[in-house]
Amino acid sequence: MPTEAIAWADVTSSPVYLDAATAAPLHPVARQALLAALDDGWADPDRLYSQARRARHLLDAAREATADTLGVRPDELSFTASGTSAAHTAVLGGLRGRRRAGRVLVHSAIEHSAVLHAAEQHVAGGGTAVEVPVDRLGRLDLDAWSAAVTGAEVASAALIAASHEVGTVQPVEAAAAACARVGVPLYVDAAQLVGRVPVPSGWSVLTASARKWGGPPGVGLLVVRKGTRWESPWPADERESGRTPGTLNLPAVVAAAASLRAATADAAAQATRLSALVDRIRARVAAEVPDVEVVGDPEHRLPHLVTFSCLYVDGEALLHALDRRGFAVSSGSSCTSSTLRPSHVLEAMGVLSHGNVRVSLHTGNTEADVERFLTELPGIVADLREQAGVTGL
Amino acid sequence: MNVPDATGDTPDRPVGGASSDLPGQLPDEVLDCLGQRCPLPVIALARRLPELPVGAVVRVLADDPAAAVDIPAWCRMRGQEFLGAHPGPTYHIRRTH
Numbered sequence: 506m507p508t509e510a511i512a513w514a515d516v517t518s519s520p521v522y523l524d525a526a527t528a529a530p531l532h533p534v535a536r537q538a539l540l541a542a543l544d545d546g547w548a549d550p551d552r553l554y555s556q557a558r559r560a561r562h563l564l565d566a567a568r569e570a571t572a573d574t575l576g577v578r579p580d581e582l583s584f585t586a587s588g589t590s591a592a593h594t595a596v597l598g599g600l601r602g603r604r605r606a607g608r609v610l611v612h613s614a615i616e617h618s619a620v621l622h623a624a625e626q627h628v629a630g631g632g633t634a635v636e637v638p639v640d641r642l643g644r645l646d647l648d649a650w651s652a653a654v655t656g657a658e659v660a661s662a663a664l665i666a667a668s669h670e671v672g673t674v675q676p677v678e679a680a681a682a683a684c685a686r687v688g689v690p691l692y693v694d695a696a697q698l699v700g701r702v703p704v705p706s707g708w709s710v711l712t713a714s715a716r717k718w719g720g721p722p723g724v725g726l727l728v729v730r731k732g733t734r735w736e737s738p739w740p741a742d743e744r745e746s747g748r749t750p751g752t753l754n755l756p757a758v759v760a761a762a763a764s765l766r767a768a769t770a771d772a773a774a775q776a777t778r779l780s781a782l783v784d785r786i787r788a789r790v791a792a793e794v795p796d797v798e799v800v801g802d803p804e805h806r807l808p809h810l811v812t813f814s815c816l817y818v819d820g821e822a823l824l825h826a827l828d829r830r831g832f833a834v835s836s837g838s839s840c841t842s843s844t845l846r847p848s849h850v851l852e853a854m855g856v857l858s859h860g861n862v863r864v865s866l867h868t869g870n871t872e873a874d875v876e877r878f879l880t881e882l883p884g885i886v887a888d889l890r891e892q893a894g895v896t897g898l
Numbered sequence: 899m900n901v902p903d904a905t906g907d908t909p910d911r912p913v914g915g916a917s918s919d920l921p922g923q924l925p926d927e928v929l930d931c932l933g934q935r936c937p938l939p940v941i942a943l944a945r946r947l948p949e950l951p952v953g954a955v956v957r958v959l960a961d962d963p964a965a966a967v968d969i970p971a972w973c974r975m976r977g978q979e980f981l982g983a984h985p986g987p988t989y990h991i992r993r994t995h
């Protein structure tokens with residue numbers, strides 16, 4: 506069948522990467538900066554010789570550019586070895602800095618697993634974590650949040666700015682106001698916002714991850730605003746204002762800073778373009794795939810991310826089938842996780858967790874990419890249902 | 899995908915006492931989906947429930963953690979009544995239409 510052969514060749518020759526929320530492809534500016542920085546960025550910026558001074562200059566420039574983009578002071582910003590490390594440091598440092606106030610951490614039910622794992626460590630060490638629920642669309646219960654942060658012995662609070670799994674944007678400024686009324690510092694995980702949409706105000710600590718905006722992997726951002734009670738939870742180290750230990754991967758930091766500036770300059774235009782594509786995916790998937798649940802807030806959402814679940818379909822089988830047709834997506838279904846548990850985000854929302862697909866777009870994705878995905882998806886799902894004998898249930 | 903023909907339902911299996919969401923009533927049918935991974939318990943429920951009369955109650959035994967999310971979600975999507983979950987883990991569903 507020649508037609509099929511041609512179609513298959515097209516598919517395999519042009520893979521469509523739709524998992525930017527995990528890691529966006531390296532931005533061209535990041536690649537350029539990374540290569541340039543390899544020559545001058547290998548020395549230790551803290552030493553007193555000319556090679557070190559060149560490295561110091563690169564690091565200072567990267568910090569100033571990044572702080573300027575984020576609208577914070579350079580001395581409030583530390584680079585970390587990853588977004589995960591930044592999140593761990595933010596949570597544990599916030600608790601340590603306020604240990605005299607108490608040992609209660611308040612967080613939403615839909616935080617990133619890095620935040621939840623830091624919370625687990627806090628609880629294992631005798632602390633307390635209070636989880637605040639979300640509704641069916643993944644929106645924080647603000648009344649429950651306000652009550653929780655007003656409780657006794659609350660040291661700090663953590664809120665993801667927008668869900669990395671379903672895209673729902675959270676009421677950060679209202680949540681921050683509730684924290685401010687009782688003097689509880691708020692940590693905001695802004696990994697899906699930085700480089701894409703403006704970051705809301707009111708937070709005391711913020712983290713982000715360079716690979717989400719097209720920077721290289723292995724660079725995180727940790728911002729601690731002046732006046733915040735925060736203490737590094739790690740053994741002492743003078744680097745990065747004492748907030749995070751270890752030598753930085755300086756060429757990667759330089760590439761992260763350069764690509765953040767480029768991504769931010771283009772962010773508003775990309776948000777408009779990608780948001781229209783996400784609207785199209787939301788509408789067409791709901792209309793053309795039977796028995797599908799498109800989840801997350803349809804309006805107050807990230808511009809680049811959409812999640813849906815296909816009834817009776819095994820999530821792992823769906824990911825493999827999509828991969829065979831050249832589509833890279835991720836899933837919150839239990840069969841795709843190492844723990845064999847469904848996504849805690851889908852669980853907290855009370856939405857279908859099997860047959861789950863998260864599509865997240867990057868700057869390089871085209872309308873044609875999205876059209877091809879939308880054209881092929883209904884048939885892929887139908888084939889899987891037929892193979893499983895669940896058609897018509 | 900590996901979906902067994904038999905859904906593992908054991909209608910003759912003796913059931914324990916009535917639960918709080920089944921006042922004075924035993925389920926009309928029990929689907930034993932222990933050991934089955936999602937979406938298999940939901941598929942078993944979707945196959946069996948429409949074969950029972952309206953008003954019938956099915957008890958699903960399913961230890962895949964995803965069942966706790968997916969069985970109530972299926973009831974919502976299909977307009978059937980989710981009566982509750984109990985340790986076991988056990989779920990009760992009533993056919994409403």
